[in-house]
Amino acid sequence: MRETVVEIRGLYKAFGDNEVLRGVDLDLYRGENLVVLGKSGTGKSVLIKIMVQLLKQDEGVVKILGQDISKLSLRDLNKLRLKIGFAFQASALYDSMTVRENLEFPLTRNIKNLSRKEIDYRVEQLLDSVGLPQTINQMPAELSGGQKKRIGVARTLILNPEIMLYDEPTAGLDPTTCIDINNLINQVREEYKTSSIVITHDLTCAKQTGDRMAVLIEGQFKAVGSFEEVFEGATDPRIKSFYDYNFIR
Numbered sequence: 001m002r003e004t005v006v007e008i009r010g011l012y013k014a015f016g017d018n019e020v021l022r023g024v025d026l027d028l029y030r031g032e033n034l035v036v037l038g039k040s041g042t043g044k045s046v047l048i049k050i051m052v053q054l055l056k057q058d059e060g061v062v063k064i065l066g067q068d069i070s071k072l073s074l075r076d077l078n079k080l081r082l083k084i085g086f087a088f089q090a091s092a093l094y095d096s097m098t099v100r101e102n103l104e105f106p107l108t109r110n111i112k113n114l115s116r117k118e119i120d121y122r123v124e125q126l127l128d129s130v131g132l133p134q135t136i137n138q139m140p141a142e143l144s145g146g147q148k149k150r151i152g153v154a155r156t157l158i159l160n161p162e163i164m165l166y167d168e169p170t171a172g173l174d175p176t177t178c179i180d181i182n183n184l185i186n187q188v189r190e191e192y193k194t195s196s197i198v199i200t201h202d203l204t205c206a207k208q209t210g211d212r213m214a215v216l217i218e219g220q221f222k223a224v225g226s227f228e229e230v231f232e233g234a235t236d237p238r239i240k241s242f243y244d245y246n247f248i249r
């Protein structure tokens with residue numbers, strides 16, 4: 001039996017007349033990478049923002065690690081949020097801080113009484129994991145786009161999240177760097193035993209990282225399954241066109 005770490009049922013969200021999510025059901029199983037695909041503006045970011053309650057749903061239930069997030073006190077919600085790593089579309093590093101300070105920040109803000117040695121160990125371990133130990137004293141402005149993404153992932157991992165949410169991890173990167181980031185997403189799963197939702201437009205990223213695909217169309221998941229199940233022999237023209245206009249390696 002697969003353990004469900006995120007369970008979404010009957011999720012609705014509208015902004016005025018704009019009905020974005022119209023009955024979303026989705027499960028994320030422990031240890032899998034689930035890719036969420038959909039055209040621009042279909043509500044992918046809204047969905048993950050609801051998962052961390054940066055936005056509130058109008059209707060529906062989101063259970064994370066067994067907890068109904070809309071029923072939690074702010075204190076319990078904040079505790080749960082620490083188990084969810086949110087790797088933003090832009091890497092969201094603090095420009096005025098070095099790489100070391102960027103990584104230390106979530107640690108020292110959330111865990112009291114860590115020794116200098118423990119902090120240094122954790123920062124260095126994470127930088128090794130993402131293959132960038134040499135950047136420790138650099139400023140974000142000195143890093144390439146791909147390096148910034150890696151540091152963003154390292155910073156997200158520093159609190160040992162059980163669930164990772166990647167929002168457009170390969171956006172704006174050249175094809176070779178995209179492959180590096182896809183490999184990193186897979187490596188993170190192996191090394192840190194995370195369960196992840198990867199939001200992307202990039203079908204190469206989807207194919208390389210995803211155990212399952214979920215395609216969001218008109219506010220609902222219309223197809224969920226392996227890459228082959230969803231795309232090969234797809235008859236729904238909305239899914240077919242998505243596939244046809246992407247270049248797959």
Ligand SMILES: Nc1ncnc2c1ncn2[C@@H]1O[C@H](COP(=O)(O)OP(=O)(O)OP(=O)(O)O)[C@@H](O)[C@H]1O
Pocket residue numbers: 015018020038039040041042043044045046047
């Ligand atoms: N805070 C908000 N207030 C009003 N409308 C919003 C808000 N956030 C999102 N929307 C609207 O919800 C819809 C879905 O937005 P969302 O950012 O989730 O799309 P997306 O699928 O992530 O797109 P992209 O792939 O371009 O990032 C859009 O029409 C957007 O304008």
